[in-house]
Amino acid sequence: MDLFVIIAIVAIMLFVIVIFATLYVQQSGYLADIRAQLDAIDKPAKAPQAGEGLRRQRLEVIDPLFMLEAQLVQQRPDQLTDQEIQLVFETRGHVIRISDELRQLNDWMGAPYDLEWSDYFERLPLIRALYLKSNFAAEQELAAAQTETVADPAAPSANS
Numbered sequence: 001m002d003l004f005v006i007i008a009i010v011a012i013m014l015f016v017i018v019i020f021a022t023l024y025v026q027q028s029g030y031l032a033d034i035r036a037q038l039d040a041i042d043k044p045a046k047a048p049q050a051g052e053g054l055r056r057q058r059l060e061v062i063d064p065l066f067m068l069e070a071q072l073v074q075q076r077p078d079q080l081t082d083q084e085i086q087l088v089f090e091t092r093g094h095v096i097r098i099s100d101e102l103r104q105l106n107d108w109m110g111a112p113y114d115l116e117w118s119d120y121f122e123r124l125p126l127i128r129a130l131y132l133k134s135n136f137a138a139e140q141e142l143a144a145a146q147t148e149t150v151a152d153p154a155a156p157s158a159n160s
């Protein structure tokens with residue numbers, strides 16, 4: 001009789017273990033389904049993270065211009081160097097590209113969160129003035145070079 005009781009207790013314990021194992025597997029399946037559904041819901045929320053990354057990238061690109069503006073305020077130069085002009089030109093291209101990418105992602109929030117290049121350029125008054133001055137000077141030099149070639153008396157004329 002003692003052997004029968006021991007076998008019955010062991011059988012009951014095995015039965016309980018099998019039931020708990022079945023419930024555990026079943027709950028794990030349910031939790032995996034819930035996790036898959038939450039991931040599916042969360043994927044559209046990950047798209048704005050791309051927009052936030054672009055905004056951070058835009059700040060990294062425009063930050064050197066703000067630093068340059070602070071340096072120029074202290075130094076008060078008459079013109080920008082070629083490297084500074086190149087920096088402004090490249091920054092302009094990057095900011096416009098990032099703004100276009102934000103629009104394509106439908107993540108453009110507008111002012112004050114997303115600004116156009118012209119808005120950033122207006123916030124850099126000294127760089128803006130010197131950049132426009134250097135741009136006009138380059139155009140004047142080009143125009144002067146063109147008028148010299150037209151008015152050059154050593155150039156052969158069509159009437160000869």
